[in-house]
Amino acid sequence: NIFRRARLCHRHKLCLRALKEVRPHQDASASEVVSSNGSLEFQQADISNQWLREGGKEAKYLLRQAAKREPEQQDILDILPKFDSREQSKPADVLVVGCGPAGLALAAELSERNLDVVLVGMDSKFTNNYGVWVDEFKALGLEETLDNVWQEAICYFGLGKEHEVRIGRAYGRVDRAKLRAKLLERCSRAGVRFLAGEVTDIDAEMGAEAGAVACRGGSAAEGRLIVLASGAVAGKFLEFEEDAPTVAAQTAYGIQARVKHYDGNFDLGSMLFMDYRRHHTGLYDGMALEARPGTHPHGSDGLWGTDGETPSFLYAMPLADGSVFLEETALVARPPLPFSVLKRRLERRLRALGIEVEEVMDEEWSYIPVGGPLPTREQPVAAFGAAANMIHPATGYSVARSLKEAPAFADGIAKALARGGASVGDVSSAAWDALWPMERQRQVSFQVFGMELLVQLGPQAMNEFFMTFFGLPAYFWNGFLASSLSSAELLAFALLFFVRTSNGIRLQLMGHLLTSPSAKYMLRKYTRELSESAAGPRSGAAVEPRR
Incomplete structure (x- = not known):
């Protein structure tokens, strides 16, 4: 499983060949394997992970994104x-x-x-x-490479002013x-x-x-x-x-466009960081801002019956040239939410908000594989x-x-x-x-645990999660986003979050901790040094490649 001469391409070809035989699945088992000529075996999870890293079913859009012409950039x-x-x-x-x-x-x-x-x-x-x-x-x-800066970033995690969150941290576009x-x-x-x-x-x-x-x-x-x-x-x-959780992905479809009536919905001087209001369905054109808590045409403020839906949010940057970058984003999902679904949601959301697109200047397909095993x-x-x-x-x-x-x-x-x-x-x-180093591995195992929880949350629970998250002291949520909290601080962050969140999220967290493979993965990382100390010091001898 480790490289030797010319084995690298051979392995890649084998994986591609195996993909025709195995349908990647979000619950791929690490014990299932695919063989070729009886000489090499690759776990199904390995194949599925790499397939997802390279874009999965959305790979053609990544090629289109990468092929864009950028005349301002020199060879x-x-x-x-x-x-x-x-x-x-x-x-x-x-x-x-x-x-x-x-x-x-x-x-x-x-x-x-x-x-x-x-x-x-x-x-x-x-x-x-x-x-x-x-x-x-x-x-x-x-800082000189930023072409637009907003002193405020705003989020919406439900209908009503009480679900508006002002982050109070400057955001910029590179x-x-x-x-x-x-x-x-x-x-x-x-x-x-x-x-x-x-x-x-x-x-x-x-x-x-x-x-x-x-x-x-x-x-x-x-x-x-x-x-x-x-x-x-x-x-x-x-x-x-x-024995690590499998890869998931963040997907986003966006446009830079000249539009009408954006300023009737959002502050032109602020960046819209996350708008999780479910404006992409169930509303007539131009009626999104008329919806009030308890008056939505669908039950539970438009969230009735959506527990199995992959949530997505609007991310928007009003730019200095008068255009706006508008993007529909699924924060994390397995399988990834397709670009076609995100595009449809964005178009429907804009109509519900009464935002009229006059000219599309650019399209963007963003695909970010997240989680999965470390090298x-x-x-x-x-x-x-x-x-x-x-x-x-x-x-x-x-x-x-x-x-x-x-x-x-x-x-x-x-x-x-x-x-x-x-x-x-x-x-x-x-x-x-x-x-x-081991400390950083512990940190990322905690982040993977959190990611795996987000994969499970529907729209209502996602809103509750982020209302609690941004309600914590800024030191914790800033540190979590910046990967600057120590592994011990992350545990303190988790305890404080648990105390402050809703009963529904508490129940999901407890179930996640007891049943999710990501919890076992995190526990192994947090206790690895203790178990290695009990087993004796690691040999200083060079490790030979595995055949």
Whole structure:
């Protein structure tokens, strides 16, 4: 199950072949396996997870999103020098595969530590809208890359003024062209070279001195460490832990448009962060704001009979050019809520609000795999960003976190490479230890537990959940969103949430804790160090690849 020469592509082909035989299911069992020629076995959960990471049934829309033209963004070879393998006399220190925010930030950080770094991948542009908390981007020195800033973010978790929540935290939209240009400028100043091409094979063994990547068309490069930072699709080149909850996804369909009557519904000076009011069905055109608690044409303020429905919310940014970015988002679901459903809900919601779309300037399909297993330590490649499952399981945020953690991760890699005689396995294991120490694994197991609860909640329960969440002291909910709470603080957060929430949510939480595999997963992470201490210290010997 661990890579050897040419096994990586072989495994990927096998997975694709197996997908024709196995229908991925949200309750895929880790004990069910698929065999090929009796030589290799892959768990059904592995196949289903990677299928979902790559978009599942919605994959065609991800290709359409990635293929958008971005004329304001320069080609990478106009900024970085070209890498030529024929001139490579010795392996580079690090090959960073992937040209998104995580890959560019890491390549710059590594090269600024006097390491020889080659950036490898397709010359992809940034095509998605990135929304971030202003204080987080300001701390990163990236405030200048924000093209719109709102001092207030507003949420609605039901009908009536009592269900309006003002977060009181500034929110911004990233100018993706500026962010990409800034990251590439750092790479250029630090001396990063670029090899353009789609990586099709990786040759890496734990005991070797260096590994290599091969690209479609025949180009290749060697490096002492290979770091995959090309998004969730890189999962086909990675080994993941067993006995973890399966992958879910956040999906969103959005438009940037010129519209009429937005200001009759929402504050133009604020960002609409979450509007969970069920305006997408059961209301006549233009009648959404006429609905009052107890007067909705459907029972329970429009929520009667919706327990089995996957909730979604409106996310909206009124932009400086007079247009509005409007997006219907399913926070987390398994199976993912299709883009076709989200588009229909958005269109129906806007009609109910009386918002008239005059011109659609852009469409967006956002698909973020969340949760699922973490990569294992004992493998001869490392990963970063979404490829390393650094996406917040319960929110879908990843860009700010990747940019924030790139310096510490680069430090860990630089220290490992500085040790004389370090093998590929030594360096990759040190990289994984720097990225996923046990404390961080405990934190993410708690977040996965929370994510799995959200998967189960219907519209009414989702509203109750978030009314409690944003009613907590800002230190807790800010820290949860930013992944800055310690594992002990997360337990305090959970206890306070339990005390303050409704009886219905308490019952669901108790049932979730007693029956969900994510609860067992969290318990194992929280008690792992205790069990390892009882079993004795981990051997310092190098771990050989599993055959």
